[in-house]
Amino acid sequence: MELICPICNGLQSLKAVCPQCGQLLLDGGTIEDYWGAYSPYVDKDTLHTNQYGEQKYCVHLIYCPECYYDIRKAWEMVII
Numbered sequence: 003m004e005l006i007c008p009i010c011n012g013l014q015s016l017k018a019v020c021p022q023c024g025q026l027l028l029d030g031g032t033i034e035d036y037w038g039a040y041s042p043y044v045d046k047d048t049l050h051t052n053q054y055g056e057q058k059y060c061v062h063l064i065y066c067p068e069c070y071y072d073i074r075k076a077w078e079m080v081i082i
């Protein structure tokens with residue numbers, strides 16, 4: 003058994019559209035890459051792990067290629 007992110011592993015597509023212009027949003031990758039900027043404010047451990055200390059969510063930055071709108075969205079990890 004392994005916990006994986008359905009987005010990172012291509013099991014699921016984003017299927018999200020930009021609320022500003024209706025373009026399909028693209029995956030900008032996980033925000034693990036961006037933690038440097040947020041780490042003073044976000045407690046990663048309590049936010050993203052369950053009681054067993056396993057990672058519970060994978061947070062991605064998704065963005066609009068048209069108007070550069072971007073949001074962060076957490077996907078629940080799935081067990082394979």
Ligand SMILES: [Zn+2]
Pocket residue numbers: 007008009010011032060061062077
């Ligand atoms: Zn992911």
Ligand SMILES: [Zn+2]
Pocket residue numbers: 020021022023024025066067068069070071
């Ligand atoms: Zn847009």
